[in-house]
Amino acid sequence: xxxxGNVLATGSQIYNSNLLxxxxxxxxxxxxxFYSFFKSLIGKDVVVELxxxxxxxxxxxxxxQYLNIKLTDINVTDAEKYPHMMxxxxxxxxxxxxxxxxxxxxEVDTQLLQDAARREAFTQRQ
Amino acid sequence: xxxxxxxxxxxxxxxxxxxIDQFANLxxxxxxxxxxxxxxxxxxxxxxIIIRGENVVLLGEWDxxxxxxxxxxxxxxxxxxxAQREEQQQQQHQQTLRAKFMKERGLTxxxxxxxxxxY
Numbered sequence: 001x002x003x004x005g006n007v008l009a010t011g012s013q014i015y016n017s018n019l020l021x022x023x024x025x026x027x028x029x030x031x032x033x034f035y036s037f038f039k040s041l042i043g044k045d046v047v048v049e050l051x052x053x054x055x056x057x058x059x060x061x062x063x064x065q066y067l068n069i070k071l072t073d074i075n076v077t078d079a080e081k082y083p084h085m086m087x088x089x090x091x092x093x094x095x096x097x098x099x100x101x102x103x104x105x106x107e108v109d110t111q112l113l114q115d116a117a118r119r120e121a122f123t124q125r126q
Numbered sequence: 127x128x129x130x131x132x133x134x135x136x137x138x139x140x141x142x143x144x145x146i147d148q149f150a151n152l153x154x155x156x157x158x159x160x161x162x163x164x165x166x167x168x169x170x171x172x173x174x175i176i177i178r179g180e181n182v183v184l185l186g187e188w189d190x191x192x193x194x195x196x197x198x199x200x201x202x203x204x205x206x207x208x209a210q211r212e213e214q215q216q217q218q219h220q221q222t223l224r225a226k227f228m229k230e231r232g233l234t235x236x237x238x239x240x241x242x243x244x245y
Contacts, residue, residue, distance in 0.1 A: 064148075083162045083164075083165065084130060084138040084160065085186065086193070086196035086198065087130065087188060087190075087192045087193035088186030089186075089187060089189040089191075089192055090187040091184050091186035092150075092184065092185040093183075093185075097184070
């Protein structure tokens with residue numbers, strides 16, 4: 001089965017796998033991988049884009065197994081047409097509402113990530 | 127702590143967090159629902175509220191400093207509800223215009239956002 005890796009998309013968007021019955025195992029393996037990946041990015045500045053098009057720039061404070069994200073010292077990047085965010089400095093974003101997490105390219109070793117993802121995929125398949 | 131909770135249907139609730147679990151189910155105490163229209167807002171008292179985690183978009187820590195600097199103006203509940211109704215009417219109007227425009231070109235416009243999932 002063809003595997004097209006969308007490295008920075010959320011786990012729920014990986015539905016390109018042909019083996020539907022293995023998709024759940026696949027996703028659960030990947031969330032451990034991305035959980036570790038995000039843990040390595042704690043302290044870095046990221047931009048989290050939510051499914052409602054709201055983009056929040058902030059420092060990654062912590063992440064959990066559901067990929068819920070805690071950001072400190074946030075700053076709404078696009079137009080501040082979301083007035084309810086104006087009095088918030090630190091926030092907790094539920095993993096299920098995240099569309100993208102934008103990371104600076106020099107903080108991510110894509111080769112390493114690709115290799116790790118491929119390894120996970122193989123171990124899952126067995 | 128006082129939290130700002132943003133819900134999937136577009137509502138903003140501000141209250142004191144009593145408890146939370148791994149699904150982000152929340153119990154808030156002394157909650158107010160804040161309705162924002164433009165630069166103005168209005169508050170409605172809600173009391174104790176339990177929110178199911180799947181409806182939460184984000185939780186923010188209420189920061190008094192930033193709240194003061196935000197420059198938002200508080201107005202009474204009736205006025206804000208009026209303003210909200212007007213805003214919704216305008217949006218509806220734009221939707222109908224857009225749908226009509228698309229229909230003239232032989233396309234149908236399906237709204238991606240419904241009242242339940244306004245985010």
